Amino acid sequence: VMRRAAxxxxxxxxxxxxxxxxxxxxxxxxxFAHEHGLVFFDAPVLGTRQPAEAGRLLVLAAGPGEARERVTPVFDAVGSRTVWTGEDGAAGSATRLKLVANSWVLAATNAAGETLSLAKALGVDPDGFFDAIAGGPLDMGYLRAKAGLIRDGALTPAQFAxxxxxxxxxxxxxAGEANGVRLDLAAAGAERFARAAARGHGDEDMAAAYFASFEEKATD
Structure with missing residues (x-):
C-alpha cells in the first residue's frame, strides 16, 4: 500500500x-520512509478486536519528539494510552517491546488451552481448578477470559486469530535467535498454532490452539 501511496x-x-x-x-x-521524505513512527499496538473497536488499545510508539503532536490525535483516537519508547522509529524499540509483550500473551494463551485439555483428559472439572486458584497469585483475568472462550465455544469472531x-x-x-536467545516456549507455541490452523481453526480466536492438544477435533 505504501509503495503506491508514498x-x-x-x-x-x-x-x-x-x-x-x-x-x-x-x-x-x-x-523506505526516509527515501520518500516521510517522518517515520514505529507504532504497534497491544490489544484485540474489542478494545480496538472501543478505542482502548495501548499504543507503543517511537519517533521524533518534534513531530509527535501530529500523530498524537490519531493515537488518542485508537488507544487509551501511548507509551513512548524512543526518538528513533528506525531502531524498532516499540516493536521490540511489542514482541516481548506478545511473548507473554501467546504463552499464557497456550497455557490456558493446555490446562483445559489436560483437565479434560484426566476427567477434572475445570471449575475445580478455578476454585483452587481463586484469589491467589495464579488467578489471572486473562486465563479466565481465554478459558471462557474455549468452554463456551465462543471462538468466533476472533479477538486475535x-x-x-x-x-x-x-x-x-x-528475534530471539537473532540475538542469541533460545525461546523454546515460543517455538512450541508457534507449532501449536500451526496445528490448530491445519485442523480448520485458523480464523478462530487464538484460544482455539486448545484443539492442537488432541489427535482429532475436540468437543467439550
Whole structure:
C-alpha cells in the first residue's frame, strides 16, 4: 500500500506503521520512509478486536519528539494510552517491546488451552481448578477470559486469530535467535498454532490452539 501511496505524499508527512513486524522489517520500512521524505513512527499496538473497536488499545510508539503532536490525535483516537519508547522509529524499540509483550500473551494463551485439555483428559472439572486458584497469585483475568472462550465455544469472531498468533510467535522466535536467545516456549507455541490452523481453526480466536492438544477435533 505504501509503495503506491508514498509518491503522492508531501515531504514531511508522518507515517505511523502499526503492524507487528520483525525488527529487521521495521528498519526496512524506516529506510523506505526516509527515501520518500516521510517522518517515520514505529507504532504497534497491544490489544484485540474489542478494545480496538472501543478505542482502548495501548499504543507503543517511537519517533521524533518534534513531530509527535501530529500523530498524537490519531493515537488518542485508537488507544487509551501511548507509551513512548524512543526518538528513533528506525531502531524498532516499540516493536521490540511489542514482541516481548506478545511473548507473554501467546504463552499464557497456550497455557490456558493446555490446562483445559489436560483437565479434560484426566476427567477434572475445570471449575475445580478455578476454585483452587481463586484469589491467589495464579488467578489471572486473562486465563479466565481465554478459558471462557474455549468452554463456551465462543471462538468466533476472533479477538486475535490463530493464524495471526502463529505469525507473531514465529517473529518472536526469530528475534530471539537473532540475538542469541533460545525461546523454546515460543517455538512450541508457534507449532501449536500451526496445528490448530491445519485442523480448520485458523480464523478462530487464538484460544482455539486448545484443539492442537488432541489427535482429532475436540468437543467439550
Amino acid at each position: 509518491p503522492g505524499l508531501a515531504p514531511g508527512t508522518a507515517w505511523a506503521q502499526s503492524t507487528t513486524a520483525g525488527v529487521d522489517a521495521v528498519a526496512d520500512l524506516a529506510a 490463530v493464524t495471526t498468533a502463529e505469525k507473531d510467535a514465529r517473529l518472536i522466535v526469530e
